[in-house]
Amino acid sequence: MHTYDPIEHSIQAVTPTLCKLLGVSSPTLCKASPLENICQQAQEIFHGDHAQKCLIFAPDALGNHLSHTTPLFFETVRHLAPMVVSLRSVVPPKTPVCFASMFTGAPPAYHGIRKYEKPVLSCDTLFDALLRADKRVAIVAVKDCSVDRIFRGRNLDYFSEPYDPDVTLRALSLLKENHHDVIVAYHQEYDDTLHATTPFAPEAIQAARKHLEEFVKLSEAVDRYWQSYHRIISFTPDHGAHISPTTGKGDHGEDIPEDMELMHFYGIRRRG
Template sequence: MKHFLTLILTLVLSIPALAQDADNGLTVLMKKHGLSYSTAQATPTICALCGVDAPKDCVAKPMDFILTAAKDKPTMEKVLIFCPDATGKFIVKKYQEDWKPVYAASTHVVTAANVLPSVTPVCFGAIFTGCPPEVHGILQYNDKYKPNPIKVETLFDAFSKAGKKCAVIAEKNCSIDLIFRGHQADFYTTKNSEESVATAKKLLQENNYDLIVCYDGNYDSTMHANGVFAEKSLAAMKDSIRYYTELVEVADQAWADKNYVSVFSPDHGAHNTKEGKGTHGSAQASDAIVNHFYRLRYVK
């Protein structure tokens, strides 16, 4: 009886903690769309796979099914993260044939919700901190122009504390080029996605980094100007797919003797306005739901 009462007391006392834990900016769109995962789980999942402590303020938990797959396996030694802006689930679903190479280069695919507003700096802020916007500090698009807008430790800081080196490669003045400045990574600023991908390949071959992030903003720019399914936009989508598969090929060679994880991780999706231009930022499924593709590669 005493044990039973202790159990009841423990359960009652833990309710507010659970509610607080579950009720935050990461869960809003998960609940709305009935999804079990948040894009912000990328950071704690990658940390767990690599045997690195998650960032100090990280709210998100590692993804259970990926940890289960990695159970009893050695820790990952290297990480490659490709960030194709705005290639949400809406476009993967519509052009399945084009996406086959990304599925082929994946061991796990997670359908996840992002955060509000579903715009680039707010969403990548969550992905690379494991925190909701109210914690990481970027609440709206223009916050990306503030000095040091990310108020908490990032994935890069966590890796640096563990003695690992990170590189962030992105086009000049895009969100990823700006918002993580001041955090523990080397920043490579480029003219465009093509140069970013070429830089990522070079850094992979030089083999001086433990974690490499490569950003590709082409689909986002073309769909804003032309519409989400316009020919030019689809060409940019196909480029994102090709860039990723090329990077994985180079990583397979450069890290031939390393266990490594690669991730294809868009920030948000998009939808067309009445005028036929692409846009995003809302809670609707086209903006809020993305697929993150993981590949766990073990060679030893």
């Protein structure tokens, strides 16, 4: 008999988890606990050491709704990043609200983004915590998207790109240059397409599959260029999506399973 497994963590857990894996103190705003299962496995893989490098891939709207219609939808990702955790988004599950929570470890009431708006966050974030620990950070995102806007003003490298393929190319070149310790790469074509069609329209599914293919490229580059470092690759989308009964098109922003339920994936690899 199937027993319902309640989802214990929210996407706020991303920040304390990455901080613990990298051996960095969490930002002061952080309210969430690290994902102990992930941290324990990293301890074993790194023999008690910390990760030295981390690539965070953040594809917009790739929620668990996709595996409801296609059960093995994320199998490519799982193959490369086999540590999987079920997480809930935050309310309302809209992009800037979600990424603010994901990269502060705090609920919307604490960081202040509670609706679709893109102010620069003045509170303490994952990126501030990384910079205090002398980590070199790059955020690569589509120009003027939430991830491109809300973490501005820090002493890190921002790369605003025309669209997803440019984000991938930039992230690949940064991996090759090997100047940064933590790189965020954000993609948005699936979200753009589901709003124009539905979350399961062929065009939308094709866009979602592109995100998976780009993740494969990035994962291969992480192994090639960061081979001599303890490293992490994470696949951390922000929210899911549903079909709006009013418009008949894709949408998100409601406290319903289709919008809220996510799977995040971590690949933890030992140097050498």
